[in-house]
Amino acid sequence: MPSKPPDSPWAPLAARVFRALWIAQLVSNVGSWMQTVGAQWLLLGDSAALVTLVQTASSLPVVLLALPSGVIADRFDRRSVLLVAQFAMVAASGALAVLAFTGALTPAVLLALTFLLGCGTALMGPAWQAIQPELVERGQLGQAAALGAVNMNLARAVGPALGGAVVAAAGAGWVFAFNAASYLGTAAVLLVWRRPRAAIPAAGHEGLMAALHAGRRYVWNAPGVRRVLLRTLLFIPGGAALWALLPLTASRTLALGSGGYGLLLAAVGAGAVAGAFALPRIRRLLGANATLAAGASLFAGVLAALATVRTPWPAVIALLAAGLAWIGVLSTLNAAVQTRLPAWARARGLAVYLLVFQGGQALAAPLWGAVADGLGQRACLLIAAALMLLSAASVRRWPLHDADRINPAPSAHWPAPPLVFDPGEADGPxxxxxxxxxxxxxxxxxxxxxxxxxxxxxxxxxxxxxxxxxxxxxxxxxxxxxxxxxxxxxxxxxxxxxxxxxxxxxxxxxxxxxxxxxxxxxxxxxxxxxxxxxxxxxxxx
The missing domain is CATH 3.30.70.100 (Alpha-Beta Plaits)
Incomplete structure (x- = not known):
């Protein structure tokens, strides 16, 4: 079969290890979405705030572990880090399945085990991003990132609907069991993969805290990276309202069951997959900053529509647009942060980005739940839409910096300092x-x-x-x-x-x-x- 052209969106799939991991991750991501549906559906008889805590339990570990995970990914064998994360998540999902089958799964235990799964995801995130240059050619990294987005959103299109059907037919225990098994595929590929020894970093003498502070200093003093983080912070709170309140919209406003909720999430995923292929043309026409403003404006319209619709099909159409807006904004931000980080601090810089992204969702979700309990779901969605419009308007005031001014390629242009003695690495300041x-x-x-x-x-x-x-x-x-x-x-x-x-x-x-x-x-x-x-x-x- 002829190989894919280098500029083809599918070109990275010609790399055997990347292709195997991409397929394994698709199965794993489907399992994760199935589990989200099962967890949220089990809590729908409780308050809105409790339902939104599922998202917080999944996202909060990134707030706590993103920076240490970035340091670990920059200093140790990333393959080993990924394997530890996979087996930890197998254990947590397996425990959820056993407790669900035996009827011993309480809301507190459900949220605690969801939190542990989030810890595995937090440990995995920076290492997963950082191994991409080892799997595909440097010129294909952009396509590899786009395929990662397609992977996640294909899973979003399939997983919720499949999860809702399984919950309705057999109960939540089976979606938890499938999720536990889904991690084994990724673990198997990682076990077979023999990472080149030269790619495994030596631990060296830099302590964990020193490495952590070095990454923090870089991000704080890199205006281009800081601006990406600001734009992320301005978009995420309004965006989190959709994910936090969609289960309540499905059950209370649209009177749908678990299968109907899965259909709504599938609509978001389908819109995002379509957007992944349209996005290169959109960015060429609009540029990065206009894409951010258009995406936030479109997302605001979706939130306002969900506040007013009372039947499922208009909601499905609106959620297709939400998927397009979501992937347009987040893929633009992800590409921006990748192109502004040097290799030596890449995992740590990505960890900070994940911290802002996931942490914003973790903090915003329970707030939206509390607002929905106090003011009503319709008012909550309209407030979130207003925040999204403010985010779109702020792009003119705080745009992304021009990427052409930032070149993170290494440049060892300083000669070795000639000293009259040989200091130790720890000597200083x-x-x-x-x-x-x-x-x-x-x-x-x-x-x-x-x-x-x-x-x-x-x-x-x-x-x-x-x-x-x-x-x-x-x-x-x-x-x-x-x-x-x-x-x-x-x-x-x-x-x-x-x-x-x-x-x-x-x-x-x-x-x-x-x-x-x-x-x-x-x-x-x-x-x-x-x-x-x-x-x-x-x-x-």
């Missing part, structure tokens, strides 16, 4: 001083350009940063920044700098006095280690 000589007519512009260099230093490890002008020699500017350890500074030299960092440095150095170059010194804190040998240490970055 290290004070780095860089002397720049700038002519008078360039000084104001130099200071302005160095603001971007400050961001680069802080993203890659600087705890503090300063730029000082010599009072005796006004053309002499002294840049200082403090790094926690020698290992952190070596990481700046070896793996953390990007093409964007290099461009900022070069733009600043264009303004230096002709024939001069930055003079760099490294100073070690003598209170935390042995005194250094005599002699100067001077190098050029």
């Amino acid at each position: 290290v004070l780095v001083c860089v002397v720049h000589r700038v002519p008078a007519h360039h000084r104001a512009e130099f200071v302005d350009r160095m603001r971007h260099v400050q961001g680069s230093r802080r993203r890659t490890g600087a705890l503090t940063w300063g730029l000082f002008q010599d009072g005796n020699e006004p053309e002499r500017f002294i840049e200082t920044y403090l790094v926690a350890s020698w290992a952190e500074h070596l990481a700046q030299h070896d793996v953390r700098l990007t093409a964007t960092d290099r461009a900022h440095e070069e733009r600043a150095r264009e303004l230096l006095a002709p024939g001069t170059a930055p003079e760099v010194t490294h100073a070690f804190d003598t209170s935390s280690g042995p005194a250094l040998p005599e002699g100067q240490n001077r190098s050029v970055h």
